Amino acid sequence: MDILLIAILFIAAYLIGSICTAVWLGKWYYGIDIRQHGSGNSGATNTFRVLGKKPGTIVMLIDIFKGWAATSLAGLLVVFGAIPAEKLIIFQLIMGMLAVVGHIFPVYEKFKGGKGVATLLGMMLAIQTDVALLCMVIFVIVLFTSRYVSLGSMIAALAFPILLLLPRFHPDNPILIVFGFILFALVVITHRKNINRLLAGEESKANINLSRKK
Structure with missing residues (x-):
């Protein structure tokens, strides 16, 4: 294996993931630090909440693309002979996680x-497109029925490894299923404050008809 090429692409995956879409868009085009408004989070949900539908959509799409691009970089390792093709999924998972x-x-x-x-x-779309799209549908259903973005995110994350257990979607490499549950645990950890607010009935509900706030 070409250790240098692997190291370079690992760093590239992390740097791609580090692109602070919400923060930079807020500062450059709206003159505000998104982290000082709304929930204080620098993600798409808070961008929707603070800046509105258009910038929120831009942030969401770019953040999805970051995960897809970083994960897809693993294909270069096969192209240049740095790893055998059968190990591609492992490196996709590693590079996708580095982006996250x-x-x-x-x-x-x-x-x-x-x-x-x-x-x-974005990472899941690059690795298992059909299951990731189903998870998106599940997220939308939960969002529109509960109005809780955090709940939709966690249920969709859990649906990913569960769907992989079904014969129709069962991957050739079972490591993807194990990793799916690990990713779900990561989503839960990053949403622990939201979980506390959900249990206390204090979680903010999403406004589906979003418009930009002045």
Whole structure:
């Protein structure tokens, strides 16, 4: 294995994940630090809440793309012969996780980032597209029925490894299922404050018809 190429792409995956879309968009185009408004989180949900539908959508799509791009970089390792093709899934998982870690702990913003759900979705889209799309549908259903973004995120994250257990979606490599449950645990950890608010009945509900706030 070409250790140098692997190391370079690992670093690249983390740096891609570290791109602080919400923070930079808020500062450059709206003159505010998104972390000082709303929930204080630098993710798509808080961008929707504070800036509105258009910037929120931009942030969400870019954050999803970060996860997809970083995960897809693993294909270069096969192309250049750095790893055998049968090990691709392992390196996809590692590089996707590096992007998620980068989103949560971005080097560009003193390691204070978002919760990584959109970046995690991008990672899943790159690895298991059909299951990831189903998880998106589940998220939307939970969001529109409960109005809780956090609840939708956690249920969709749990649905990913559970769907992989079904014969229709069962992957060739069972490590993906194990990793799916690990990713769900990560989502729960990053949403622990939301869980406390949900249990206390204090979690904010999403406004589906969002418009930009002045």
